[in-house]
Structure formats: structure tokens, C-alpha cells
Amino acid sequence: MAERSSTMKTPLNKALAQRRSKRRYSRRSCGEGTYLGYTSGRQTVLKIPTSRKKPKSRDITNQVDPDQVALLVKKEWHLSYVTPLYQFRYTMLKTYSKELSAFLVSEKQQGQTIETGQELCFKVNISVVLGLAETNQDAETIYIQILSKQVFAAKDEAQKVVWSGLLTCINGDVDYLRSLPPEFVSLPLLCTSGPESLSALVKSWLKKTFDCCFGPICITSTNLQWLAALWTGCHPTKNIQYLKLAWTIPTQPPMDVTYKVNPQDVWKLWDSARLDDGAEDSINIEEVNSFIRGLQTHFFRHFRLDLSAGSLMRVSTALGSAHHSGKIKITSPDYMTTVLQLLTECALLKMPI
Incomplete structure (x- = not known):
């Protein structure tokens, strides 16, 4: 099994695909598919505790007992849904x-x-x-x-x-x-x-x-992209230190590709992917798609390997990490509620009707 890794400068002006107008989707019943696979309507717009110009973290220790917060962070959690x-x-x-x-x-x-x-x-x-x-x-x-x-x-x-x-x-x-x-x-x-x-x-x-009853939750490639964008957006105030992405490419034999990006470069790419008419306290699916396409385009330019043909399996920064198999670690309490919001949506989506 081969593995390639790259630490490089992210393109700032060329890697963005054509921006489409934002779309909104109404909530659908559990189990119904969309063009985003397992992504539900709520996940086309995800509220985040940051603004576009001056990112702000939401310190939940102001409203949650700090001792309880300490019990939640820096653990590797395995995810399940519960009826x-x-x-x-x-x-x-x-x-x-x-x-x-x-x-x-x-x-x-x-x-x-x-x-x-x-x-x-x-x-x-x-x-x-x-x-x-x-x-x-x-x-x-x-x-x-x-x-x-x-x-x-x-x-x-x-x-x-x-x-x-x-x-x-x-x-x-x-x-x-x-x-x-x-x-x-x-x-x-x-x-x-x-x-x-x-x-x-x-x-x-x-x-x-x-x-x-219970069932496992797998974090889909789309949801991992959400987390990559969310944690990248936190960089100016929390310093993500790095963005590390792992793809599996369906070759014979399958190829694992590890892609590590400098935090300043990835932040500039994310900032340029933000829509001019977007809400400052939220991100939407168009911005996430543009951000991921920019990363994939730059990788293809260097290695002639199309990451969009594979599946994103893991996302990791200093703020947290998540794996397709349903494992996640949150190391900063500032953005915990936003991550838990996304995972709550994943759980409701997987739950049988």
C-alpha cells in the first residue's frame, strides 16, 4: 500500500472553482437521500461561533462547569446513535x-x-x-x-x-x-x-x-470536509497548527494519500473561498466544496493524482481529529458545541424511522 504526503503552499488565486449561488434545502425525513449523500438539509448551512472578519471563539466554560468541560475534551470518542x-x-x-x-x-x-x-x-x-x-x-x-x-x-x-x-x-x-x-x-x-x-x-x-436501540455512526467524507473547513476557520484565534487530510484512492491495490498543509496557506485558501454574501457566523456547502476543490486542485497540479476520485477518511488539526470509522477527538472547548451539532445531525440521520 503506497502513501504520499505533501507539505506545500496552497494556491491563493487559481484553485477556486466557479462559485454558484447559495442553495437552501428544507429538512427532510430521516433516511431520505440527497445529492450530498448522507448530508441532510441542515448541513447545507452550519452555524459556527466565528465571524468572517474577526473570528470569535465561544468559550463554553462561561456557561458550562469547567470541570465538566475538562471531562469532555482530549478523549477519543466512539460514536453511536440512540433512539x-x-x-x-x-x-x-x-x-x-x-x-x-x-x-x-x-x-x-x-x-x-x-x-x-x-x-x-x-x-x-x-x-x-x-x-x-x-x-x-x-x-x-x-x-x-x-x-x-x-x-x-x-x-x-x-x-x-x-x-x-x-x-x-x-x-x-x-x-x-x-x-x-x-x-x-x-x-x-x-x-x-x-x-x-x-x-x-x-x-x-x-x-x-x-x-x-443503538447503531454505529460513520463520519462520511462530506462531514469530514465540514470539519476540515470548520477547524480551518478557527485558525486566526486558535492556531490550528496544521491541516492533515487522509484519502483512500480506489486503485489496485488501494492507495492511502496523506496531505499536510501549512496553516497560514490553508487559512488564506479558506478565506478566499468564503462567499461575499455569506453570513458571517455560518458556513455553507458551497464554501466547503470550493475549499476542498482548491486543496484537491493544488495536489493534482503537483502529483497528477485526482483526490476527488477517492474518499476522505481522516481530518486532523491541533483542535481535533476525526476518522471515517466514527472516532473523534475534540481538543478545544471553544468550538465543541458546533462539532456536537454536526454529530447530532449525523446521529438523527442514521436513526431508523
């Missing part, structure tokens, strides 16, 4: 914590393999992350933390965190959320960090307790 939870009650989080803890201990005693060593004592903390919700229709985010201690550990030895989970809904589709019966709570995006065996057990408990 609405039946009879979920925020007033019963302590009860749910005890029930999940007892469930894990029971499964361990019955011989269930859990990839955390010889721990037998599990403690579960289920809490609310207040301040992440963007609209009145969004349910408050739930954070699940599993702690454990070795069987023969000293009494004063602290428990260690062995698994973390996040159930969230950021800027969920309003029509869909309003259509749900009152006994259902929609937290469509599940992010998990920890052993897969524990993830499977937590999902099993959630399924039995709230009559929900």
Missing part, C-alpha cells in the same frame, strides 16, 4: 447510577469479560452537563462515568475512571423533537470512551431500561 429513551427521568439519575453499578457487578460475577483487569467494585456516576443545550427543544446532556477499584486495593486507594459516556442533543431538528410523545427523551448522540466490553454492557443496560 429516544422511554420514561427517562432527570430526577432519577442517582437511582440510575446505582442500578447500572449493580448491573455491571452482576455481569462481572456471572463471568462477563470486562477489559479492566481484576476490578469487582464498580461505581457509576450519572450527571447532567448543564449549559450545552442550544435550544429549548434540546434535552440536557447526560454524562456517564464508571469508576472501579482493584479487588485487593487499600481502603484509601482512589478509584480510577475506566469508562466515560456522553448522551447529547445539540441543535436537534425542532420538528422531529416536537413530534415525540412526552414520555420520550431524545439524546440521539452517544459518545463512548473506554473498553468496548463496557460500552456493550452500558448499551445493554440502557436498552433494557429505556427501550432504546
Whole structure:
């Protein structure tokens, strides 16, 4: 399997394709296709916490407990969708914590393999992350933390965190959320960090307790392009340090291409891709397409390899990274809600009707 990499100057004036007028698409039902594949109508315009001339970050620590924010960043999360939870009650989080803890201990005693060593004592903390919700229709985010201690550990030895989970809904589709019966709570995006065996057990408990089901989320090539554009747009205030893209080209054998771009060059390309009549606090699909075409055009000029024939598999900057397989790491809290908004849309789109 071959791999090529390039660090180069990005074209500033020639690489932009002809700009088309902006289009707007109404929200469609889950599962319906568009010319953008798995991209829904909401993703033709994505709100971002930056302006075109003077980018501004949204410091969520002003409205979210900084200690809780610290639990969310710098972890690699695996993504799943979750159907609405039946009879979920925020007033019963302590009860749910005890029930999940007892469930894990029971499964361990019955011989269930859990990839955390010889721990037998599990403690579960289920809490609310207040301040992440963007609209009145969004349910408050739930954070699940599993702690454990070795069987023969000293009494004063602290428990260690062995698994973390996040159930969230950021800027969920309003029509869909309003259509749900009152006994259902929609937290469509599940992010998990920890052993897969524990993830499977937590999902099993959630399924039995709230009559929900799960499925994997793959981050499509189009959504990876959104993230590349979003993180690039953050450069003037947060310094993305680099933009690294990885494509898979359908040759025989398949070819992996790694493409690394200087941050100043990629920022200038993104700034030139912005539409003159575009909203300053949002980006749209035309701008994203123009930005990616500019990168692909320059690569073709140097290597005579058409990246548009392949699939974008990974995006990485100092602000975060995402992989097609459904893994993501967010290292800056300033743009967390925007990324979670995009992932919420992905989860709602993948959810069965």
C-alpha cells in the first residue's frame, strides 16, 4: 500500500472553482437521500461561533462547569446513535447510577469479560452537563462515568475512571423533537470512551431500561470536509497548527494519500473561498466544496493524482481529529458545541424511522 504526503503552499488565486449561488434545502425525513449523500438539509448551512472578519471563539466554560468541560475534551470518542429513551427521568439519575453499578457487578460475577483487569467494585456516576443545550427543544446532556477499584486495593486507594459516556442533543431538528410523545427523551448522540466490553454492557443496560436501540455512526467524507473547513476557520484565534487530510484512492491495490498543509496557506485558501454574501457566523456547502476543490486542485497540479476520485477518511488539526470509522477527538472547548451539532445531525440521520 503506497502513501504520499505533501507539505506545500496552497494556491491563493487559481484553485477556486466557479462559485454558484447559495442553495437552501428544507429538512427532510430521516433516511431520505440527497445529492450530498448522507448530508441532510441542515448541513447545507452550519452555524459556527466565528465571524468572517474577526473570528470569535465561544468559550463554553462561561456557561458550562469547567470541570465538566475538562471531562469532555482530549478523549477519543466512539460514536453511536440512540433512539429516544422511554420514561427517562432527570430526577432519577442517582437511582440510575446505582442500578447500572449493580448491573455491571452482576455481569462481572456471572463471568462477563470486562477489559479492566481484576476490578469487582464498580461505581457509576450519572450527571447532567448543564449549559450545552442550544435550544429549548434540546434535552440536557447526560454524562456517564464508571469508576472501579482493584479487588485487593487499600481502603484509601482512589478509584480510577475506566469508562466515560456522553448522551447529547445539540441543535436537534425542532420538528422531529416536537413530534415525540412526552414520555420520550431524545439524546440521539452517544459518545463512548473506554473498553468496548463496557460500552456493550452500558448499551445493554440502557436498552433494557429505556427501550432504546443503538447503531454505529460513520463520519462520511462530506462531514469530514465540514470539519476540515470548520477547524480551518478557527485558525486566526486558535492556531490550528496544521491541516492533515487522509484519502483512500480506489486503485489496485488501494492507495492511502496523506496531505499536510501549512496553516497560514490553508487559512488564506479558506478565506478566499468564503462567499461575499455569506453570513458571517455560518458556513455553507458551497464554501466547503470550493475549499476542498482548491486543496484537491493544488495536489493534482503537483502529483497528477485526482483526490476527488477517492474518499476522505481522516481530518486532523491541533483542535481535533476525526476518522471515517466514527472516532473523534475534540481538543478545544471553544468550538465543541458546533462539532456536537454536526454529530447530532449525523446521529438523527442514521436513526431508523
